Amino acid sequence: MVNQDEKILSLSNLSMSYGGDPVLKWIDLDVYPGQIIGYIGPNGAGKSTTVKIMLGLVGGYNGKVEIFGQDIADGDPSYKQKIGYVPENAEIYDNLTACEYLTFTGEMYGMDPETAERKALLLLDKFEMRGVFHTKISSFSKGMKQKVLIISSLLHDPDLLFLDEPLSGLDANSVMIIKEILAQLAAEGKTIFYSSHIMEVVEKISSRIVLLADGKIVADGTFAELQAKNEEGTLEEIFNQLTGFNEHREIAKSFVSIVREGGS
Amino acid sequence: MKNFLSLRMLDLCSRLFIMLGIDYPVMRRILQVKLTMDQRRVPTIFEQSKSKEGNQFIKSLGLYAFYGLILIPFIMFGDYYLFQMSLVFAMMMFILMTTMIADFSAVLLDVRDKNILNTKPVDQRTVSMAKVVHVCIYMTQVTGAFAVVPLLVGLFVNGALFTVIFLIEILLIGMLIVVLTALIYIFILQFFDGERLKDVINYVQILLSVGIVAGYQVLVRIFDFSDLNIDFTFQWWHLLLPPIWYSAPFEWILNGNSAGYIIGYSILSVVVPIVAIIIYSKLVPSFEQNLQKLLQYSGDNKRKAHRLDNLFAKIVCKSKEERTFFRFSTLMMKQEREFKLKVYPSLGFAFVFPFIFLFNEISMNGFGGLPGSKYFLTIYLGNIMIPAVVHMLKFSSNYKGAWIFRATPIHDESIFYRAALKAFLTKLYLPLMIVLSIFFLSMFTFRIVPDLLVILMTGVLHALLSFKLLTNQTYPFSRSFEFASDMDTAKNIILMIIVGLFGGVHYLATLLPYGVLGYLVLVLIAALISWKLVFSAKEKRSPAGQT
Numbered sequence: 001m002v003n004q005d006e007k008i009l010s011l012s013n014l015s016m017s018y019g020g021d022p023v024l025k026w027i028d029l030d031v032y033p034g035q036i037i038g039y040i041g042p043n044g045a046g047k048s049t050t051v052k053i054m055l056g057l058v059g060g061y062n063g064k065v066e067i068f069g070q071d072i073a074d075g076d077p078s079y080k081q082k083i084g085y086v087p088e089n090a091e092i093y094d095n096l097t098a099c100e101y102l103t104f105t106g107e108m109y110g111m112d113p114e115t116a117e118r119k120a121l122l123l124l125d126k127f128e129m130r131g132v133f134h135t136k137i138s139s140f141s142k143g144m145k146q147k148v149l150i151i152s153s154l155l156h157d158p159d160l161l162f163l164d165e166p167l168s169g170l171d172a173n174s175v176m177i178i179k180e181i182l183a184q185l186a187a188e189g190k191t192i193f194y195s196s197h198i199m200e201v202v203e204k205i206s207s208r209i210v211l212l213a214d215g216k217i218v219a220d221g222t223f224a225e226l227q228a229k230n231e232e233g234t235l236e237e238i239f240n241q242l243t244g245f246n247e248h249r250e251i252a253k254s255f256v257s258i259v260r261e262g263g264s
Numbered sequence: 265m266k267n268f269l270s271l272r273m274l275d276l277c278s279r280l281f282i283m284l285g286i287d288y289p290v291m292r293r294i295l296q297v298k299l300t301m302d303q304r305r306v307p308t309i310f311e312q313s314k315s316k317e318g319n320q321f322i323k324s325l326g327l328y329a330f331y332g333l334i335l336i337p338f339i340m341f342g343d344y345y346l347f348q349m350s351l352v353f354a355m356m357m358f359i360l361m362t363t364m365i366a367d368f369s370a371v372l373l374d375v376r377d378k379n380i381l382n383t384k385p386v387d388q389r390t391v392s393m394a395k396v397v398h399v400c401i402y403m404t405q406v407t408g409a410f411a412v413v414p415l416l417v418g419l420f421v422n423g424a425l426f427t428v429i430f431l432i433e434i435l436l437i438g439m440l441i442v443v444l445t446a447l448i449y450i451f452i453l454q455f456f457d458g459e460r461l462k463d464v465i466n467y468v469q470i471l472l473s474v475g476i477v478a479g480y481q482v483l484v485r486i487f488d489f490s491d492l493n494i495d496f497t498f499q500w501w502h503l504l505l506p507p508i509w510y511s512a513p514f515e516w517i518l519n520g521n522s523a524g525y526i527i528g529y530s531i532l533s534v535v536v537p538i539v540a541i542i543i544y545s546k547l548v549p550s551f552e553q554n555l556q557k558l559l560q561y562s563g564d565n566k567r568k569a570h571r572l573d574n575l576f577a578k579i580v581c582k583s584k585e586e587r588t589f590f591r592f593s594t595l596m597m598k599q600e601r602e603f604k605l606k607v608y609p610s611l612g613f614a615f616v617f618p619f620i621f622l623f624n625e626i627s628m629n630g631f632g633g634l635p636g637s638k639y640f641l642t643i644y645l646g647n648i649m650i651p652a653v654v655h656m657l658k659f660s661s662n663y664k665g666a667w668i669f670r671a672t673p674i675h676d677e678s679i680f681y682r683a684a685l686k687a688f689l690t691k692l693y694l695p696l697m698i699v700l701s702i703f704f705l706s707m708f709t710f711r712i713v714p715d716l717l718v719i720l721m722t723g724v725l726h727a728l729l730s731f732k733l734l735t736n737q738t739y740p741f742s743r744s745f746e747f748a749s750d751m752d753t754a755k756n757i758i759l760m761i762i763v764g765l766f767g768g769v770h771y772l773a774t775l776l777p778y779g780v781l782g783y784l785v786l787v788l789i790a791a792l793i794s795w796k797l798v799f800s801a802k803e804k805r806s807p808a809g810q811t
Contacts, residue, residue, distance in 0.1 A: 055383045080385040091379045095301040104297050108290065108384035136304070 007069070008033055008160055008191045009054070014063035015215075016049055023049050025215040026063070031193070033159075036186045038206030039195040040235075042243050045212045047195045048088060051162050054193075055085060067160070081109065084153035088164040088195075090145055094138040098124060098148055101137060102155060109156035116155060123151045127174070142169030150178065161185070161192045167201060179205055203235035213243050268299050270401045287390045294381065294394040298371070299401070328409040331359060335414040340421050345519060346526075349511030356410065357437060357507060358475070363406055364399075364445045365468050371398060372449060373461075392548055403438050422518075429517060433510045436537050440506065443540040450547050453554040466601045474612030509533035570594075573691075580686045585674055589683035593657075594691050596741050602661040606745065610649040611696055617645040618700060622707075638774055640708045640715060644767040646700055647723050651730040651759040653692065657684050658738045659745045666742035677739075682799045684740035685731055693723060714780045715770070721787040722766040728794045730759050 009031040016024040023046045031037060041047050052058040054065060056072055065072050070079045093101055099117060102124075106116025121133055127147045137145060146169045153161060167175050182192055182205055196202050202209065203223055211219040211226075219226055219242055223235060230238050240246060271292060281288045335355060338348045372395070381391050411434050419427045452461050512529030515521045573594050577587040597603060621642045626634065660666070669680060701716050733755050773779035 057378055057382055077385050077387055080383060083383070085379075085383045087379045087383075089379075091376045093297065093301060093376065093380065095304045096297065100297070100300065104293065105380070105384070107293055108381070108386055110385065 006033065007031065007066070008035075009068075009193075010064075010066040011050075011054075012064045012066075014050070014053070014061060014065060016046075016053060016058070016061040023215055024053075024061070027212075027215075027217060029210065029217065029220075031191055033189045033191055034186050034207075036182060036192040036194060036205055036207045038202035038209040039193055039212065040197070040199070040202055040209065040239065041212035042245075046215045047212055048164065050212070051164060051193065051195065055083070055162065056080065081156075082159040084156070084158035084161045086146075086149050086153045086161075086163045086166045090142070090149060090168075092137055092145060092149060094140075094145070095136060097134045097136050098129070098140075099133045101148065102152055105152040106155045111156055119155055120151060123155070124148075127151075127177075143171060143174065146170055147174065159190055161190060162195075163192065164195050165197070166194070167196070167198070175201075199234065199236040199239055209235070211239065211242055218242050266296075266300065268296065270299070270405070271296060274397065274401075281393065284393075285387075285389065286393050287387055290386055291390050291394045291397070294391070295398055295401070298394070298398050302371075302402075325405060325409040328359070328363075328406055329413060332410040332413050335411075336417050339414055339418050343422075343519060345514035346508070346511050346521075349514050350505070350507045352414070353433070353437060353507035353510040356407075356434070357441060359410060360403070360407060360438065360441045361445065362469075362475075364403070364441055365465060371395070371402075372446065399442055400438075403442055407434060407438050426514070426518060429513050433513065433533065436533060437506075437510060440537040440540060443537065443544045446544055446551070447540065447547070450544075450551045450554070453551065462601060466605060469605055470608045470612065474609050474616065503528075503532070506533075506536070509536070576690050580690055581683065583679065586679040586683050589680055590687050593684040593687035593740060596660060597687060597691060600660060600662070602745055603656065603659070603741075606659070607653050607656050607692070610652045611692060614646040614649040614696060615700065617648070618642040619703075621645060635708055638771060640704050640712050641767055641771060643697075643700055643704060643716070643719050644722075644763055644770070646696065647719070647726055647763050647766070648760060650693070650723060650726045650763075651734065651756060653688060654685070654727055654730040655734045655756075657688060657740050658735060658743050659747070660741035660743075661745060663742055663744045666739055669739045669742065678799045680739055681731070681735065685727060689724060689727060693727070694720075697723065714784055715774075718770060718773075718780060718784045718787055719766075721784065721791050722770075725787060725791045725794060726759070726762060726766070728791070728798050729762065732798050733759065 007030050009029075011027050011029040014024055014027040014029075015022055027050070039047055039050070049058065053061050054067060054072070056077065067079050068082065070076070072079060093104075096104070099120065102120035103113050103116045106120065107113055111119075121130065124130055124133060124147075129144060129147060132140070132144070137148060140148070146166070150166060153163070167178060170178065179201070182194070186192055186207065194202065194206065206223065208222055209219065209226060210217060219229070219238075221229070226235070226238050227233070230241055233241075240248070274292065274295070278288045278292075281291065335352050338352045341348055377391065377395075382388065411430075415427055415430060418430055449461070452464055456464070509529045509532040512526045513533065516526045516530055570591065573591055576594075577590045581587040581590050597607070619642075622634075622639055625637075625639055669677075697716075697720055704712065704716070770780075770783060773783040776782075
């Protein structure tokens with residue numbers, strides 16, 4: 001177990017711009033072990049950018065990012081040792097077989113190939129994918145690819161997980177398994193950073209919700225705390241309220257009327 | 265995963281990499297994965313077997329070895345090294361640059377690397393080095409295949425010293441090419457976004473594949489006429505021609521010519537690649553940053569005017585649905601990069617070949633007799649590309665979008681084919697023929713107008729025949745390019761011979777009074793009838809795909 005008081009991750013005064021307008025504006029965030037952070041916000045709010053900065057994929061930010069107590073700007077990539085990542089666009093070397101890909105990523109995290117392969121097969125078996133261990137990923141369905149990505153992010157038993165829309169393409173049963181896995185990992189003291197647009201899931205699994213809008217954190221707390229501060233309701237309603245969006249009915253109405261125009 | 269020979273060779277220099285602060289085992293593992301993926305460049309879609317593994321790359325190396333044979337006469341010819349070796353190196357640089365851009369852009373510009381590798385606790389320098397070594401392994405293999413026979417010939421004909429210089433020069437050239445390509449990408453990415461870069465790469469690929477064939481023809485011809493004594497007078501702009509730098513050391517060391525400019529060239533041949541590498545290593549970090557641009561879509565949101573397309577659609581298509589698919593086919597041909605890459609080079613050949621054969625004639629017998637002769641029939645060479653392009657109409661890199669053909673409520677499916685073929689004829693074939701005709705009319709006067717019309721009509725007829733023989737009821741743009749190479753060779757040869765047949769009959773017709781006009785009427789009627797026959801209305805296929 002990790003020490004509960006130790007900060008796993010700390011952003012202070014983080015801001016970032018890609019040339020033009022700032023994408024992130026002076027973000028402060030501390031994350032502790034065992035938390036499942038639901039990281040939500042409208043498209044273009046800066047969620048992916050935050051995650052990419054923390055993973056060292058994007059440079060040129062201002063402010064300080066500390067992960068496991070290490071300032072990531074010092075150029076030493078070893079902090080990534082204990083991080084797992086499921087990327088948004090399901091980027092994967094799909095010319096490799098599941099076995100080859102998982103062994104490879106495991107080795108990149110410093111595992112030895114035998115252990116990585118054995119663990120990968122055991123984990124795939126739990127998703128009933130043992131039969132495609134030596135099949136090229138390019139022939140997989142979206143859900144199968146997603147399961148490979150999830151396994152590759154967990155194979156090396158990381159302490160911090162970044163999941164970007166990890167449930168996309170999974171069927172209802174698999175979703176239940178993954179949600180339960182996340183809950184149990186958090187109970188073991190793992191920290192999970194979960195970005196998604198599906199509010200029902202975020203509401204259910206997160207122990208803390210961070211809402212980003214226009215490059216700033218506009219809400220931070222448990223679901224109950226958010227409900228207390230805002231009008232009672234679902235996370236979706238709170239989300240709409242905090243991002244100042246209440247025209248969905250009007251937009252839908254005029255959309256439908258355009259669809260109906262000249263139709264038969 | 266295989267333990268590649270190239271990796272075992274690399275193990276010999278593992279010390280060097282460790283000294284440079286590279287995590288060698290990690291780099292080796294990344295390379296192993298990359299090489300494995302190279303072997304499987306053809307992604308499997310339908311079968312899960314490993315049937316296509318391996319041989320693809322080896323086969324292509326065989327082809328390079330074959331290309332290499334063309335260098336042999338230049339090496340054996342004599343000891344005008346400055347001249348001969350300039351030609352050898354010019355060809356070599358051309359071939360290597362082409363392959364580098366055509367086959368290796370995908371590797372240099374792979375954006376998946378960033379998400380997959382940089383999220384791991386791996387040093388950025390190790391990842392970058394893996395990329396460099398990967399490119400070098402590939403270049404070594406291609407250059408090796410290309411140069412092995414010429415090197416052996418050089419050893420036997422010109423001696424050991426020649427071979428040693430040759431080998432060193434080849435290494436330097438290889439380095440220069442790799443770095444030059446990378447620098448070009450860095451330059452383009454600095455100023456343009458990813459979409460533009462992809463366009464530039466696309467056009468370079470097309471240009472180079474035409475250039476290779478045309479360049480050979482031209483070079484060989486130059487060589488024929490310069491077989492007297494070759495004098496070299498130094499001009500300052502020769503300094504800008506890298507092939508000459510690399511030929512200079514031969515002149516210097518083997519012929520003992522130590523003129524100042526020869527030594528200058530020799531120095532350039534060594535210094536420039538080294539300087540280029542230093543510049544490259546300085547620019548790599550900003551390159552990696554700019555690679556992000558490949559992921560950004562900053563496409564300008566402007567409506568493109570398609571007035572001309574709409575006009576053509578109105579002229580050549582009767583029904584509204586057909587017009588729709590005509591415009592769709594036109595857009596696919598114009599905007600899909602992979603389609604352009606496969607098809608535009610053939611169009612380039614179609615344009616260049618008639619001239620090459622014509623110039624051959626001019627250079628032998630002079631220009632005087634040309635206007636009265638029947639050499640305008642070389643235009644038929646332009647028609648040779650028709651089967652290849654018609655074959656390509658079936659393919660698209662977005663072939664998965666073809667569900668739209670089945671999903672639309674259109675009963676007569678022949679309009680898909682008809683529209684695609686019409687789009688090819690009006691948007692690709694007709695413009696090509698018009699440009700060729702303008703050149704040929706200026707050389708042969710207006711008396712050949714009926715002949716040109718005949719050629720145009722045989723082109724239409726030929727397209728129809730190719731379509732009938734090659735498409736086999738496959739919807740246009742509905743299959744992956746992976747299968748584009750499975751062209752039926754026998755059918756293809758028959759279709760090539762047909763061009764000769766049309767041309768031959770045309771020649772005979774010119775011997776008869778009014779023969780050409782008679783032939784024109786004949787071909788016109790044949791084209792009309794076969795159009796009706798090929799595109800008789802068809803009901804949409806059953807979902808199982810059988811008619």
